[in-house]
Amino acid sequence: MTNDAAWGGPDPLREGYDSEAFHAIDRMREALTARLTGGLSPASLALSMMDWSIHLASAPGKRMELADKGMRKWGRLLAWLASSAMSPEAPPCIEPLPGDNRFRDEAWRRQPFAFLTQAFLLNQQWWHNATHDVPGMTPHHQDVVAFAARQWLDIFSPSNIPFANPQILERTFHSGGANLLQGARNWMEDVSRQAHNQPPVGVEDFTPGRQVAVTPGKVVFRNHLIELLQYAPATGQVLAEPVLIVPAWIMKYYILDLSPGNSLVRYLVSRGHTVFCISWRNPSAADRELTMDDYREMGVMAALEAIGAIMPGRKVHGTGYCLGGTLLSIAAAAMAQADDDRLASLTLFAAQTDFSEPGELALFIDHSQLHFLDSMMWNRGYLSSGQMAGAFQLLRSNDLVWSRLVHDYLMGERTPMIDLMAWNADSTRMPYRMHAEYLQRLYLDNELAAGRFLVNGRPAALQNIRLPLFAVGTERDHVAPWRSVYKLHFLTDTDVTFVLTSGGHNAGIVSEPGRAGRRFRVATKPQHGKCLDADAWSQAAIPKQGSWWEEWAGWLAARSSPELVAPPPMGVPGTIHAPAEDAPGTYVFQR
Numbered sequence: 096m097t098n099d100a101a102w103g104g105p106d107p108l109r110e111g112y113d114s115e116a117f118h119a120i121d122r123m124r125e126a127l128t129a130r131l132t133g134g135l136s137p138a139s140l141a142l143s144m145m146d147w148s149i150h151l152a153s154a155p156g157k158r159m160e161l162a163d164k165g166m167r168k169w170g171r172l173l174a175w176l177a178s179s180a181m182s183p184e185a186p187p188c189i190e191p192l193p194g195d196n197r198f199r200d201e202a203w204r205r206q207p208f209a210f211l212t213q214a215f216l217l218n219q220q221w222w223h224n225a226t227h228d229v230p231g232m233t234p235h236h237q238d239v240v241a242f243a244a245r246q247w248l249d250i251f252s253p254s255n256i257p258f259a260n261p262q263i264l265e266r267t268f269h270s271g272g273a274n275l276l277q278g279a280r281n282w283m284e285d286v287s288r289q290a291h292n293q294p295p296v297g298v299e300d301f302t303p304g305r306q307v308a309v310t311p312g313k314v315v316f317r318n319h320l321i322e323l324l325q326y327a328p329a330t331g332q333v334l335a336e337p338v339l340i341v342p343a344w345i346m347k348y349y350i351l352d353l354s355p356g357n358s359l360v361r362y363l364v365s366r367g368h369t370v371f372c373i374s375w376r377n378p379s380a381a382d383r384e385l386t387m388d389d390y391r392e393m394g395v396m397a398a399l400e401a402i403g404a405i406m407p408g409r410k411v412h413g414t415g416y417c418l419g420g421t422l423l424s425i426a427a428a429a430m431a432q433a434d435d436d437r438l439a440s441l442t443l444f445a446a447q448t449d450f451s452e453p454g455e456l457a458l459f460i461d462h463s464q465l466h467f468l469d470s471m472m473w474n475r476g477y478l479s480s481g482q483m484a485g486a487f488q489l490l491r492s493n494d495l496v497w498s499r500l501v502h503d504y505l506m507g508e509r510t511p512m513i514d515l516m517a518w519n520a521d522s523t524r525m526p527y528r529m530h531a532e533y534l535q536r537l538y539l540d541n542e543l544a545a546g547r548f549l550v551n552g553r554p555a556a557l558q559n560i561r562l563p564l565f566a567v568g569t570e571r572d573h574v575a576p577w578r579s580v581y582k583l584h585f586l587t588d589t590d591v592t593f594v595l596t597s598g599g600h601n602a603g604i605v606s607e608p609g610r611a612g613r614r615f616r617v618a619t620k621p622q623h624g625k626c627l628d629a630d631a632w633s634q635a636a637i638p639k640q641g642s643w644w645e646e647w648a649g650w651l652a653a654r655s656s657p658e659l660v661a662p663p664p665m666g667v668p669g670t671i672h673a674p675a676e677d678a679p680g681t682y683v684f685q686r
Contacts (some may be wrong), residue, residue, distance in 0.1 A: 161225055307352070321397065322374040328664075350681065371401075411439060440564070468530075477527055
């Protein structure tokens with residue numbers, strides 16, 4: 096024992112052990128709390144509510160404004176009620192917000208349901224005023240409180256209450272209550288499936304390799320983290336440069352190879368492209384120490400090495416979706432720093448590189464919430480698919496939660512299962528260390544946009560990328576808002592072609608030619624061209640009808656070698672790149 100330790104000085108070894116033990120107690124408490132809160136940090140919500148209540152209590156002018164608005168809304172409601180009593184065709188005093196389809200049916204325009212609808216919408220508008228523009232309130236806390244108020248209001252929406260919903264009442268009357276009986280059966284079936292960890296009803300009709308993910312191909316490389324799929328050619332000759340697809344590891348890869356009619360992979364091979372695609376492993380607790388750099392090295396870089404062995408000397412069109420696009424942009428920046436020129440172009444689907452304005456998903460990401468998630472993942476070794484699905488459902492609770500409750504349980508019907516919904520139910524986990532790094536370094540610290548994200552000790556600077564870029568944003572994206580995706584223009588010094596397409600984060604990307612109602616805008620900023628802000632770009636971009644896939648296919652062809660070549664072999668027999676199982680491989684079936 097040293098003299099310092101003998102006289103009560105610090106014992107560094109013992110102090111480290113004691114500190115870690117105390118931290119473990121806190122982590123275990125938070126992990127247990129997470130089971131009761133669904134992974135949401137009570138402290139984060141409490142801080143937001145305190146911020147709102149303290150600043151509102153300190154703002155007499157704001158309170159007077161809210162009182163005045165409340166009286167005006169009551170006046171509007173009473174005036175409308177009087178006019179509607181005289182004329183049933185009187186226009187409503189307030190309309191639902193765009194995208195709110197709860198009260199679109201004509202039955203809601205009859206009394207007393209029209210009164211309930213108008214009162215609810217005015218109340219909803221008042222609470223929006225009450226939770227916004229409170230002087231001195233932190234913007235993030237404002238967003239959290241407004242979101243919580245909206246969720247609470249939606250619980251008591253007339254559309255969710257059986258005796259206040261005219262469509263439910265009419266169905267119940269005509270069926271003699273059979274809809275409620277069938278709804279109860281639907282609910283019990285769903286609860287039973289969830290308790291037994293079974294997928295939703297109808298998912299069994301969309302099995303990878305049978306109904307979805309059926310484009311012919313082979314597994315040509317496998318390591319602990321990925322299977323690399325090479326797809327069989329569909330044309331006699333192909334473009335010289337292959338396409339590598341890097342999907343997000345938060346999802347199964349076959350979002351891009353769904354049914355034959357809406358498979359992006361099948362579309363590409365039909366256009367003469369040689370396509371490779373990464374299929375990620377579904378990590379377990381044993382993979383808890385996998386890092387973001389492991390995903391870069393064992394994922395993107397390992398796939399490029401395999402393609403180089405199969406197609407020597409050929410450059411690759413790198414394509415990334417969502418988190419896969421963010422990872423691919425990091426890999427491309429690191430390759431540019433190291434003078435690695437194996438990429439021919441870079442395409443990003445709904446992928447963010449600047450996380451300063453990440454949209455509604457930021458509601459679940461602050462220092463308190465991140466610490467809470469970190470403890471939960473530390474305990475499990477991963478972030479569960481159910482936790483991620485719950486967060487996404489809350490962002491669109493009217494569409495994904497309450498509308499299903501009404502349709503399946505109160506109307507007694509079943510929402511038909513489609514391939515995209517079945518894929519969405521086939522979710523994955525994320526390893527502890529990688530996801531903690533991702534949230535801290537990208538979402539909270541925004542290291543990639545700031546040029547502080549290090550790969551092998553050197554910054555992965557997006558400004559070093561000199562490849563032609565093609566980026567896609569979707570109009571109704573709650574995960575990667577298009578204005579956030581658009582910021583790629585300000586972070587790179589190269590030609591950028593940007594597409595803004597209709598739809599959301601998934602349906603906007605799965606946008607096959609021939610689907611009715613599809614539209615997009617497109618514009619290219621040359622390397623030395625002027626950068627417009629997102630709204631100015633939207634006004635200036637060329638609007639087009641149809642699928643953006645055709646625009647991208649033309650863009651790829653223009654940046655490929657002009658001469659067509661014979662299709663490459665499927666893998667390299669006798670090596671680690673020898674063709675093995677048929678696509679979709681084995682990792683896609685991991686649960």
